[in-house]
Amino acid sequence: MEPMSDNVFNFSAGPAGLPRDVLKKAQSELLDWNDLGTSVMEISHRSKQFIQVADEAEQDLRDLLNIPSNYKVLFCQGGARAQFSAVPLNLLGGKDKATYIDAGYWAQSAVDEAEKYCTPVVYQAKTEIEGKVAVQPASEWFIDPDSAYVHFCPNETIDGIEINELPDTDLPIVADMSSTILSRQIDVSKYGVIYAGAQKNIGPAGICIAIVRDDLLELASDVLPTFLNYKVLAEKESMYNTPPTFAWYLSGLVFKWLKELGGVKAIERINREKAAILYDYIDASPFYNNNVHADNRSLMNVPFQLAKPELDAKFLELADERGLRALKGHRAVGGMRASIYNAMPVEGVQALVSFMKEFEAEYA
């Protein structure tokens, strides 16, 4: 049975679409993996077969992001919200302050959690330029020199904002890359900690990658739950607890898919092409609008509004009939949102734009 899915394009913001080939492989071996006669999710995380899965996933991610050898790669339980706690509890090291650059919903959520453990020094980086939402240049950001670290979120899923600069500081830079990791090239050596919930560009929900510079492993608070302790996870190779093995395995398949496709450089080119198709059409249309300044538009999440919001429901209904799924904007902002993560093919964006044109012609 060939499922209908080859004509469906899934714009979900997360949990998001996975590469079709990855799901097909997972399906084919779900009952009998590696000739064991069991599923990969039914074997011990300490078995030699699973350890090979784990090691290959780590090495593939290291290859993809060119991660230096003085960084640990951790496969953590939970997602980014768990890291909102784990970051201050692992990194404050007795200090009382950390700087948080705030440019959207998720950066703000990280601040809310950090307030339990320190005094976050919040720099409001969101601004308006020529009537569009924008982010102030990094040279303007105030960074408190007494901070244990500087936290920011380079891609805001809900706001559709991307930050293409790094904080200008010698302090450890901590980045929530949940919705941007592996979408474009980065220089890991400039960061102290990079973390990313899997459910956008990596795998299914329930696993989170943390990439941690060695010198930051010694700062844990006494009240840090051990299963969130970077040093313990590093020493135990992310197996202090039973890890989410199936999610780890699927993440590994995604890494292999991405390597075969040419790695991050190749996917960045595709992602820029996809985003350009969509933003160019929106900008040319009087009916659709994206309110983010060109310099800060997200490559991954494209929110847009119809000139007639009363047509939102109709738009969503007809799009869904066409197999264009999950285009409803986040409840905090309304409107539409197309999330076009790595797994979204160019054809998906083309299909969306075709539909948007037809809808505009009919209803504008």
Place this chain on the structure above:
Amino acid sequence: MEPMSDNVFNFSAGPAGLPRDVLKKAQSELLDWNDLGTSVMEISHRSKQFIQVADEAEQDLRDLLNIPSNYKVLFCQGGARAQFSAVPLNLLGGKDKATYIDAGYWAQSAVDEAEKYCTPVVYQAKTEIEGKVAVQPASEWFIDPDSAYVHFCPNETIDGIEINELPDTDLPIVADMSSTILSRQIDVSKYGVIYAGAQKNIGPAGICIAIVRDDLLELASDVLPTFLNYKVLAEKESMYNTPPTFAWYLSGLVFKWLKELGGVKAIERINREKAAILYDYIDASPFYNNNVHADNRSLMNVPFQLAKPELDAKFLELADERGLRALKGHRAVGGMRASIYNAMPVEGVQALVSFMKEFEAEYA
């Protein structure tokens, strides 16, 4: 392709085997779930389709365990180790003490973590009766009246010990049921909190059930990470964070499988039959030994030793050739261990005993 797996029996202690029918259903709809043209793991946790999955899983678990309405059912990230931290951080409520009944490896691990947050009053319940490992009767257990709660682990996966009594106390009883939940009937109303990592009797690793009595939702510590906060999870219906949706869905399929099979009463009868087949054979044989007293033998995890430990490797090799997987004992205790959770059919235990007989005849 019909996989070889129908002749394979998986005795893994966890991540453990799942019901074959559940995996087959998951496989059949992995690419196209609910006619959406996408996988269930690719949709928003806030979509109406996933919320139905979530609600049904909760209701089915409530039906299976007859959970009273004054208990919340939470689907948490992580596993039991996360709860080792979450329990004191949620329940101490300003008290400095909690009683921990210690009868094995996992109870002790819970104590180690609790030491970060309070002074655990540890009662060593493990003893020896007639040369066998046993647990002292509950009437002997010392419970510090100043405790915020009494924690115990009714089934010790590694030691193969089961406790069939409850602490005799009016304090909230907290039970780590990771390896016993849904294996036999319990009276939930006697507990304050029941928690269980999924990867034995529920689903894949990476999700953990917590069943929490309403009056215990108000005691959280200021330093409790929000994603572990029972009250927040209850208020947000376990969607404060993006939950591990695929693990939740699979858990729901396991609950439906168990209901169809006749529920916990029916599986308990099967589990007692399976355990009896194995223990009876071990007791009758001079070559195999289980060192746990009959009153405290686990229904789920059966450790056993060969009279000639130098044959351990041979035993494991030949068993594996026969499709009897993952019989190696935990590294902390050595020997063999057969985990015979709900998903293990009677035929699997019969196949194991047949093999053990043949091995004994050949090598004893």
